[in-house]
Amino acid sequence: MAWMLAIVLLGLMARLFRIDHQPLWLDEALTLQRIHLGLSGLMADSFTNRHMPTYFLLLRVVSPFFGTGDDWLRIPSALFGAMSAGMVFVIASRIGSRNAGIVAGLLMALSPLQVQYGQEARSYTLVTLLIAVALWGLLRLAEQPLRASIDVRRSDADRMGWGAYVLSTIAALDVLGDAVPWLIASNLSLLLIWRSLADLSSARAFCRNWIGSVIAIIACTAPFYAAIFAASDGHMLQKFDWIPQMSWQHMWVVAGSVYLMRMVAVVKFDLMHTAVPLLGAMVALAGCMGLFRMRAKLQGRVLLLSVLVLPLLILSISLFKSMLLPRYVLWSAVPFFVLVGLGADVLPRRAWAMAATLLLLLGVVNLGPVYRMETKPRWDMAAATLAANVRPGDTVFTGDPNAPTMLSVLHPKGELPLESTTLVTSQLDEALARWRQGSRVWAVNGRSALGQREELSDFKNRVAALGTPVVEIPQGKEITILMFPAPDEVEPN
Incomplete structure (x- = not known):
């Protein structure tokens, strides 16, 4: 608990420091305008612009508890981002060790892109947090498939795992459509868990729980997506014509910013100067090591699906209509940093302490440009x-x-x-x-x-x-x- 709180505090400090340094940009300005509309106007404006109204309703509710300036809009994002770092620590610690959790949590807490969106009045960090909780629940089910197959009405069933997965998935989908690929990744993972059950009766029982989770998720989310579809006149993808066309350079921008500790300009599809160029290579190497370590385990396959499904789906859509943006791939950093933490866990105990200290120092130095450089138009x-x-x-x-x-x-x-x-x-x-x-x-x-x-x-x-x-x-x-x-x-x- 102490280590988790330390990770959360570090993440919160990184996000609250100079949170007012960058001005609001267009998306944040629209957030500010929307939360001051009447309730019906807020709902209609959200659906018309392909957004769920949930996050804006939340800001409207919590606004009396913050200051009168515009920057208070960013504080919930900072809190959600810091809590996401804590959840990454919890997940990596559960699968690996405390050392793995510390490395993974530090990366999430000090990732420049995660800090950038933790200082932005949008719902991306909330969705990331909710998917992290859902991933924790899903990994619990993968850890004990037989217990996951017990009828959830029984006291010895893994209600915590199913509940965390189902409720957090519903919440994520009802906050932002970016969570839809998580529904695909998680159900592919549930398919792997189901196939791992050799006993026919257990497989059938697991299938009943699985089908129940799908029904609950669809019942609680489909009406909102139907409202968005109706408000957009059925032309969803046509309204994304402002996204630059996919290219190798744009793919590198997304990969570098989401996974490799780089900072991206908000209104330009370009990576910004990095203070520690080697940090990204170190993270990539540890991630490959973590994947190699977990290759034969069911939890490792769940993590791999959670990392790959989102970017691969976005890339597939982008062959027809460009959808490739760092913020649309943001939550896949959660399972990736878990794998990195598991890869770093192979270091000897004596070397690990020095490596973790070095990671903390390099991560802090690497954040420097986030607080100095202009990333949003003035x-x-x-x-x-x-x-x-x-x-x-x-x-x-x-x-x-x-x-x-x-x-x-x-x-x-x-x-x-x-x-x-x-x-x-x-x-x-x-x-x-x-x-x-x-x-x-x-x-x-x-x-x-x-x-x-x-x-x-x-x-x-x-x-x-x-x-x-x-x-x-x-x-x-x-x-x-x-x-x-x-x-x-x-x-x-």
């Missing part, structure tokens, strides 16, 4: 700059259609809303018409979410009809503000 700076300089009658043109939402959400507190005195538009024709009528135009180049970025030179060519900007203000790495005076303010040559 729309907060852009909103503050415009609030301080725009005057009544001006026009703000944004190249990104979602930028008006960002400027509205991140507008400085206490200032009049930008829209009250200024037209904010992403339509260039509208901005040009206003400019011809005597309005100054502030043109904002920058993206709010993942997608193709318009280079500043191309943006300037697109707005060339406005003349030559008299002010050019960079706002971080991603955003630039140009100010074009009204036609009657331009001095003749």
Whole structure:
């Protein structure tokens, strides 16, 4: 218990440290807007945007217990992420030893990508935690197949294993659709457990429990997915056209960030600078060793399925419609880090203590860029700059259609809303018409979410009809503000 609490505390410290360093980005801004809608509006907006309303309802409930700033939205994610590290420790300790649990827990606690999503107001860390609990239950069933085959109504049945698996799977599916591949992986694992039972009566009894779990899961989740399908008019995959096309480079970005302790830019499909380049190779080597050690055990096959099913399913879909994103593969890090911990467990006891200490130090150093580098566009700076300089009658043109939402959400507190005195538009024709009528135009180049970025030179060519900007203000790495005076303010040559 003491070691588990230490892992959870370390994970929480890593996620709470400078949690307000990065500004909200588009997904978080939409979270903030959604939780302030009425109950019916929150539900409808969630289903329309292919989201379960569960997490947003949770934020709405807990909001009175946190501060008034926007950053409180990220605190639940930090808590769930830290608890996930604790669950990884518990799983690895149960299958291997305490040493295996410490290594696996440290990796989960200090993974740059896990920390990044632990500092983001979205539901990814909650789903990761729930699947970790479900995996713990599933591994209990794999550990004692005969006990798992006892009717759950009997007192000597493994109610804890079945209950953890079924209830956590239901909860994960009802929070985010990213958990659907877990349902596939877990049922393939249950198939392996069923096949391991040589006794026919035990196999039949296990099958009854298995079928009961499937019925319970489907009954508690299908209505929500039906609502999402209905709200999307049946065109689910077509609405993911903002995801970059799959490539070898993108596959490396996903693998490096999810499994190999690398940090990824939120709005760019690219890995960021790493402080400890060799850490990823060490993790990969230990993971292969863990897989080799567990190759003949039923629990090892369950872990392998839990690691592989999600990325392989995403890759298969991406052959037709690109779906490859690090956050869509995030929860598969749980079984992977368990395997890494089991691989590290082969070290002699004397060498292990030194290796664990080294892992802690390297992991902390490797997190440094997470707290220093800009990984999200500085729309907060852009909103503050415009609030301080725009005057009544001006026009703000944004190249990104979602930028008006960002400027509205991140507008400085206490200032009049930008829209009250200024037209904010992403339509260039509208901005040009206003400019011809005597309005100054502030043109904002920058993206709010993942997608193709318009280079500043191309943006300037697109707005060339406005003349030559008299002010050019960079706002971080991603955003630039140009100010074009009204036609009657331009001095003749």
